[in-house]
Each structure stands twice: as C-alpha cells, then as structure tokens.
Amino acid sequence: MLQDNHGRRINYLRLAVTDRCNLRCFYCMPENGIDWLSRKALMSYEEMLRICSVLVKMGVEKIRITGGEPFVRKDLMPFLTALSKLAGLQELTLTTNGVLTAPFVPELKKLGIRSVxxxxxxxxxxxxxxxxxxxxxxxxxxxxxxxxxxGIQVKLNAVVMEGKNTEDILPLAELTRSLPVSVRFIEEMPFNGSSGVKALSWDHFQILNKVREHFPEVHKIPDPPFSTSYNYQVPGYKGTLGIIAAYTRSFCGTCNRIRLTPTGNLQTCLYGESVLNVKDLMRSGKNDPELIEALESAMNRRAKNGWEAEKEMLGSTLMHRSMASIGG
Structure with missing residues (x-):
C-alpha cells in the first residue's frame, strides 16, 4: 500500500497524456496557447503503461486520464484499452472537454469506463x-x-468566474432536475499561464448562497470518501450538485491522489513542484524495483497540504503555469 509521510493512503493517479488542447479557455492558458511539448519530451504510451502498471502494483486503484485534452493525442483508444486490462486496476475514468469525444463513447462503454x-x-x-x-x-x-x-455517469465541471459565467450557475443547476448528472461548480484557480494571480471573487460559500437563492430546499448529502466536493441535492431532482473549493483547498487533509504530467513529472500536490521525473528514470534504464524505491522516497517528502506546497514555490516561475501543463 502506497502511503505518504502523513499516513495518507495514495490510491488515485491523474495521468495527463498531452499538454495540447483544442480549446483556449482563458482560465487555463493564454489566448495563443503555450509552447507545446515535442513528441520526444512526452512519455510514450508504452512508458505510460509501464509506470501505471508499477503504480497499480503499489496500490493505485483508480486512474483518471486528463490533458490538455486527451482526445487530441493520436491513438488514445488503444492506450485506454491496454490500460483497462491492468490487473488490480479497479476504476478507469477520464476528463474531457467533449469536443472530439462523442464518436468514442460506445467504445469507452465497452472498455468498462463508468464515469466521465x-x-x-x-x-x-x-x-x-x-x-x-x-x-x-x-x-x-x-x-x-x-x-x-x-449509461455512463457524468460529472459536469463548471469553473465559476466573475464577469464570465456566474449567470450560468442556476441554469446548470437546473439540469439536475431531469438529468442524472452531477453538476460541480469549481472555484477558479490561478493556473492560466499568465504572470498574475488575481484574488478569488467567487468562493464556495458564495456559490452555495447563489444556489440557495433559487433552490432554498437544496440540502447537504453525504460526501463520498476522499471527495473534493461538498455535495447537495434538490429534493425530487435526478441529479446532484457539488462545489469544489479548489482555490481555498479545504479538501487537502484527505488527499489520496498524485499526478503525472505528460513529460513524466510526478506531482504529489497540484500546488507544488514536480518531485520526480519517471520518464527520465525509465529512459536511464531503471528497473521496476528501482522505480518503486524512487516513488516511495518521493511520497515521503509530500507537503501536508496545498498551502504548504504553494509556500515552497513562492517566487518560482512555476506559479504561473498553465493548467494544461499540469494535468487538468
């Protein structure tokens, strides 16, 4: 079982397969995009499959594929097929912007992907x-x-942004009346590749108050283990609502996840620096036991929470990364 130095079990990997995206969401990257990585700089699918296999043997039970936009990378489906066959992997999911995804949905279903x-x-x-x-x-x-x-479970992720889409909070929430979806409102994070970090205008309390203005009967429902969202439901509605305090980071204490960027950088915290590059280790000829030793060592240096990780990065140019380069 993989644990960090705070006694927290790590069983969830977010794997970004590419930094490229076919959208230019202003809260994620600059209008002209970022300096895209070369193919050589990226982990190959074979390397990704190998490190995922090692991590599953170490206790990772869930893998979420992210980007950039995963479907921008060529031959994603054969990779997902191979990944779905890893012995010990209990759940394979993905995050997508949906622009290219529709034609692949039947195949995703066949692979056993239950949630997107x-x-x-x-x-x-x-x-x-x-x-x-x-x-x-x-x-x-x-x-x-x-x-x-x-029949695939859908979580709709909406970043709430002052002056951009606050008027969409109620229409999105209304989707849960007739659709079995989880609409999750996310605090905006300071990862858009720009040089400034602005103050948060809409935190999770303000978002909830907005929902309650129109849905006064909305009530709290139990949060699943390791949930990053506070979850709610309007009585009689098919779907649920969630609010993710991504900026204020109130969920850090139970974090069970790690991230791998497309270049193989391991991040034990979204708000922290890379602590290890597994691509470089694999290309240098390290065997699986050596990879396991390096991963365990990295987990023994994990920040307690996002605030501690961010404090260690103050002044670094990494504070102005694009979310696409971190892994959605």
Missing amino acids: NLSLDTLDRQRFHSITRRDELPQVLQTLEELLKH
Whole structure:
C-alpha cells in the first residue's frame, strides 16, 4: 500500500497524456496557447503503461486520464484499452472537454469506463465562445447526450468566474432536475499561464448562497470518501450538485491522489513542484524495483497540504503555469 509521510493512503493517479488542447479557455492558458511539448519530451504510451502498471502494483486503484485534452493525442483508444486490462486496476475514468469525444463513447462503454468528467462552464453558445475562444458548444452537448445514452455517469465541471459565467450557475443547476448528472461548480484557480494571480471573487460559500437563492430546499448529502466536493441535492431532482473549493483547498487533509504530467513529472500536490521525473528514470534504464524505491522516497517528502506546497514555490516561475501543463 502506497502511503505518504502523513499516513495518507495514495490510491488515485491523474495521468495527463498531452499538454495540447483544442480549446483556449482563458482560465487555463493564454489566448495563443503555450509552447507545446515535442513528441520526444512526452512519455510514450508504452512508458505510460509501464509506470501505471508499477503504480497499480503499489496500490493505485483508480486512474483518471486528463490533458490538455486527451482526445487530441493520436491513438488514445488503444492506450485506454491496454490500460483497462491492468490487473488490480479497479476504476478507469477520464476528463474531457467533449469536443472530439462523442464518436468514442460506445467504445469507452465497452472498455468498462463508468464515469466521465465533462468540462462545461456555460450553456450559452456566445459565452462558451467567449470563455473557450472556440465555437464548439454543440459538439460538447452531443458528447453529453451520448454519455447519458450509454449509461455512463457524468460529472459536469463548471469553473465559476466573475464577469464570465456566474449567470450560468442556476441554469446548470437546473439540469439536475431531469438529468442524472452531477453538476460541480469549481472555484477558479490561478493556473492560466499568465504572470498574475488575481484574488478569488467567487468562493464556495458564495456559490452555495447563489444556489440557495433559487433552490432554498437544496440540502447537504453525504460526501463520498476522499471527495473534493461538498455535495447537495434538490429534493425530487435526478441529479446532484457539488462545489469544489479548489482555490481555498479545504479538501487537502484527505488527499489520496498524485499526478503525472505528460513529460513524466510526478506531482504529489497540484500546488507544488514536480518531485520526480519517471520518464527520465525509465529512459536511464531503471528497473521496476528501482522505480518503486524512487516513488516511495518521493511520497515521503509530500507537503501536508496545498498551502504548504504553494509556500515552497513562492517566487518560482512555476506559479504561473498553465493548467494544461499540469494535468487538468
């Protein structure tokens, strides 16, 4: 069983397969994108499969595929197929913006993928274009329809942003009346590749108050183990609501996850620096026991929470990373 130096079990890996994305959401990256990584700089699918196999043997039970946008990378489905066959892996999920996803939904279902996180910050086409700098809302809604049609659990992730989409909080919440989806409102995080970190305008308390104004009967429901969201439901509605305190980081104490970037950098905290590069270790000829030793050593130096990790990074240019380079 993989544990950190604070006694927390680590059983969840978020693996970013690419830094590239077909949207340009302003809260994630600059309008002109970022300096994309070369193919050589990325882990190959074979390397990803190997490190995932090692981590599963160490106790990782859930793997979420992220990006960038995962479906931008060529041959993703064969990789997911191989990954789904790892002995000991109990859950394989992915996060997508939905632009390219719809045609692959039947195959995702066949692979046993039961849950998908779909990014959807607004239901208004004009605001979608303003936020993402692309006119792709119809494609995203088609993906939502396909996922629900195939019985795949959907979590709709909406980043709440002052002056951009606060008027979408109620329409998105209203989706839970007739759809079995979890609509999750996320505090905006300071990872857009720019040089400044602005103050948070909408925290989880303000978001909840907005929901309660229109849905006064909304009530708290139990949070699953290791949940990053505070969860709620309107009586009689098919779906649920969640609020993720991503900026204020109130969920850090029970964190059970680690991240691998497309270049093989291991991050034991979203707000921290990379602590190890597994791609370099594999390419230098390290065997699996040596990889395990390096991973265990990294976990023994894990920050207690996001505030401690961020404090260690103060002044670093890494504070101005794009979310696409970290892993969604």
